[in-house]
Amino acid sequence: MSVAEQSIAGAEARGHGFMASSVGRKVVMAATGIVLFGFVTVHMIGNTQAYLGAESFNGYAKFLHTMLHGAGIWIFRAVLLAATGLHIWAAVSLTLANQAARPVGYRAQQPVASTWASRTMRWSGFILAAFIVYHLLHLTTGQAHPNFDPANPYANFVSAFKVPAAVGFYIVAQLCLGLHMWHGVWSFTQTLGLTHPRYDSLRRNFATGLTLLVVGVNISYPIAVLTGFIH
Amino acid sequence: MAKHINLTLHVWRQKNAKCDGKFVEYPAADISPDMSFLEMLDVVNEGLIRKGEEPITFDHDCREGICGQCGMVINGRPHGPKERTTSCQLHMRSFKDGDTITLEPWRAEAFPVLKDLMVDRGAFDRIIAAGGFISAPTGSPQDANALPIPKENADLAMDAAACIGCAACVAACPNASAMLFVSAKISQLALLPQGQPERYIRVRDMVAQMDAEEFGTCTNHSECEAACPKGIKMENIARMNRDFIKASLTYRPPTGGGGAG
Numbered sequence: 009m010s011v012a013e014q015s016i017a018g019a020e021a022r023g024h025g026f027m028a029s030s031v032g033r034k035v036v037m038a039a040t041g042i043v044l045f046g047f048v049t050v051h052m053i054g055n056t057q058a059y060l061g062a063e064s065f066n067g068y069a070k071f072l073h074t075m076l077h078g079a080g081i082w083i084f085r086a087v088l089l090a091a092t093g094l095h096i097w098a099a100v101s102l103t104l105a106n107q108a109a110r111p112v113g114y115r116a117q118q119p120v121a122s123t124w125a126s127r128t129m130r131w132s133g134f135i136l137a138a139f140i141v142y143h144l145l146h147l148t149t150g151q152a153h154p155n156f157d158p159a160n161p162y163a164n165f166v167s168a169f170k171v172p173a174a175v176g177f178y179i180v181a182q183l184c185l186g187l188h189m190w191h192g193v194w195s196f197t198q199t200l201g202l203t204h205p206r207y208d209s210l211r212r213n214f215a216t217g218l219t220l221l222v223v224g225v226n227i228s229y230p231i232a233v234l235t236g237f238i239h
Numbered sequence: 240m241a242k243h244i245n246l247t248l249h250v251w252r253q254k255n256a257k258c259d260g261k262f263v264e265y266p267a268a269d270i271s272p273d274m275s276f277l278e279m280l281d282v283v284n285e286g287l288i289r290k291g292e293e294p295i296t297f298d299h300d301c302r303e304g305i306c307g308q309c310g311m312v313i314n315g316r317p318h319g320p321k322e323r324t325t326s327c328q329l330h331m332r333s334f335k336d337g338d339t340i341t342l343e344p345w346r347a348e349a350f351p352v353l354k355d356l357m358v359d360r361g362a363f364d365r366i367i368a369a370g371g372f373i374s375a376p377t378g379s380p381q382d383a384n385a386l387p388i389p390k391e392n393a394d395l396a397m398d399a400a401a402c403i404g405c406a407a408c409v410a411a412c413p414n415a416s417a418m419l420f421v422s423a424k425i426s427q428l429a430l431l432p433q434g435q436p437e438r439y440i441r442v443r444d445m446v447a448q449m450d451a452e453e454f455g456t457c458t459n460h461s462e463c464e465a466a467c468p469k470g471i472k473m474e475n476i477a478r479m480n481r482d483f484i485k486a487s488l489t490y491r492p493p494t495g496g497g498g499a500g
Contacts, residue, residue, distance in 0.1 A: 030456040031446055031483045102456050106414035109348050109455030118315035122460035195459040201481030203474050
């Protein structure tokens with residue numbers, strides 16, 4: 009039993025600030041989550057140009073590298089790195105607090121309202137973090153790619169998905185992304201207080217729709233390569 | 240008269256906060272399905288007392304579902320299998336002859352087990368003491384409708400005020416978070432004019448106390464809402480988050496001197 013349990017925290021605890029408080033860290037989690045979900049959505053839309061052929065896809069890659077005289081991509085990378093770092097920090101710190109809050113568990117706790125997705129957020133998140141590292145080494149820097157050509161992203165994309173193990177990991181990661189997004193997108197609306205009975209079903213449908221769209225399109229890429237639709 | 244049933248109980252027995260506890264098996268024989276769950280425990284305890292054994296300790300008071308005392312986890316669910324029902328209002332007709340029932344106390348770092356199924360929920364009292372009140376002198380009753388309050392707000396405040404502080408939300412939450420309770424106690428005041436002067440200082444103080452008590456944090460599983468015997472909605476947690484964000488953005492430290500006289 010801590011000392012705090014015996015007294016009223018009052019003004020000095022209030023002074024500990026936003027980032028130390030439970031709700032504050034949840035808001036960090038939600039806000040960085042929006043950045044990351046926004047990114048995967050834009051990433052998915054941008055990559056649909058793979059269906060338009062090598063010229064369009066490589067042109068898009070060139071545009072990303074040259075926008076704002078080459079500064080654009082570094083601004084994006086800095087924001088994404090900061091968002092990812094804060095997201096992981098909030099997740100670890102909240103998870104540790106949550107585990108400490110129930111040192112003795114139940115013999116038989118029955119889940120009633122929670123979903124498989126909500127209960128596995130830390131595992132889907134962990135797999136996603138590992139996948140992001142692999143994905144960057146695979147298709148951005150090329151160390152994990154068998155025949156990487158920095159000048160031809162389209163060729164890298166096509167040859168990458170001819171390796172069954174890479175495709176397997178890619179699809180598992182996409183399914184984890186689906187679980188993570190489905191709970192996460194709904195969850196950030198709740199955490200940021202964006203609720204109203206009139207829009208509650210819309211929140212759930214928005215999460216489901218966005219998840220199906222992003223994961224569906226992302227999984228279509230390796231399938232399109234394997235079936236020879238993209239070659 | 241309905242046929243009596245026989246049950247097997249697995250009850251968490253723990254002598255005090257310092258001792259380790261363990262599950263002990265007891266038969267509950269010849270139980271009328273018309274009994275409440277607590278009456279069934281009374282019958283089991285009568286038998287234990289007659290045998291010279293220590294009876295099972297559990298909290299209870301009103302036995303009509305409004306005091307919030309009778310918290311226990313019955314087969315992995317706070318207050319048992321029925322929705323919107325406290326343990327005292329749960330009837331034995333909800334169980335079948337031959338059933339095994341596991342009884343555990345609320346499990347949370349913030350709620351030390353005092354004995355068997357009884358926990359110390361003083362953490363909730365300290366959260367209320369940190370800000371769950373209004374300081375304005377209310378005087379004698381005003382004329383009805385002297386203070387305009389939208390019907391919708393009055394209804395929502397009343398719904399939040401239905402919270403009996405039983406802590407089933409904490410018990411059900413996989414993270415042992417108290418946010419449903421705290422948000423209900425914040426919302427019942429935030430929705431009414433009398434709660435406005437201290438609205439934003441209150442949310443900061445009560446959240447600070449909730450954190451100091453070492454409750455977990457909400458990950459939006461919705462288990463609390465499903466377990467709540469009074470149907471408190473998670474919309475209250477969203478309101479608390481909203482008020483906390485606004486309070487954090489607009490907080491200014493108290494200025495010295497001015498306005499005291």
